[in-house]
Amino acid sequence: MQPLNFVAGDATNPQAKGPKVIAHICNDLGGWGKGFVLAISRRWPEPEREYRRWHRERAGNDFALGAVQMIRVQPDIWVANMVAQRGTKRGSGGPPIRYDAVESCLEAVAEHALAGGASVHVPRIGCGLAGGTWERIEPIVSKTLGARSVATTVYDYG
Numbered sequence: 001m002q003p004l005n006f007v008a009g010d011a012t013n014p015q016a017k018g019p020k021v022i023a024h025i026c027n028d029l030g031g032w033g034k035g036f037v038l039a040i041s042r043r044w045p046e047p048e049r050e051y052r053r054w055h056r057e058r059a060g061n062d063f064a065l066g067a068v069q070m071i072r073v074q075p076d077i078w079v080a081n082m083v084a085q086r087g088t089k090r091g092s093g094g095p096p097i098r099y100d101a102v103e104s105c106l107e108a109v110a111e112h113a114l115a116g117g118a119s120v121h122v123p124r125i126g127c128g129l130a131g132g133t134w135e136r137i138e139p140i141v142s143k144t145l146g147a148r149s150v151a152t153t154v155y156d157y158g
Contacts, residue, residue: 002149004142011123011155012039014077019118021070023080023109025125027088027096028065030055034088035129039157044073051081066104070112078118080109085130095131099140102126106144119151 007015014020024036032041032048041048050071054063069081082105085096102125113120122141126132145152 001142002146002151004138004146005151005153007153007155008157009155010039010157011036011121011153012043014119014121014153016119016121016151016153019076019078019113019116021078021080021109021113021118021120023082023106023120023122023125025084025097025102025105025130026051026081027085027130028063028083029087030058031088036123040079044071044079046073047071047079047081054081065098065101068105068108068112078112078116080105080112082106082109082125084126088129090131097126097130097132099126099132099136102132102137103140103144106140110144110148110150113145113150114148119153120145121153121155123155123157 054069067083071079073079084098084101084105086098087096124134126137127134
């Protein structure tokens with residue numbers, strides 16, 4: 001079991017040696033323009049471009065809740081676009097976050113990280129615009145990444 005490491009800082013500037021995966025949550029509508037994705041887009045154009053293409057061509061690919069798209073942005077950094085948010089607004093079904101999709105996504109991220117010897121870096125995923133709570137997300141992160149000994153850093157910005 002690898003405990004989660006909490007630091008103050010910017011998850012788009014991961015503090016670790018070796019290969020790194022920056023994981024974040026996307027919605028299932030193809031929308032990109034609020035929240036943590038803006039910080040990603042300020043650093044690299046590829047994750048937004050590839051996410052929009054993935055959504056646009058969704059009839060012929062795996063774009064859906066629980067799916068992950070890995071985008072290499074530097075020789076040692078990947079961005080994981082994780083589809084774990086249904087829509088963008090709170091409705092009768094509650095907040096947009098889908099905890100089961102977060103778990104599926106993080107399982108795929110763990111596989112990628114283990115295969116490449118990478119650490120994983122996240123903001124408090126699912127707790128901003130997606131409307132989730134860290135009390136529900138943290139155990140999922142621990143179960144999918146920490147329990148598999150994937151070094152994981154959670155960043156609190158500001």
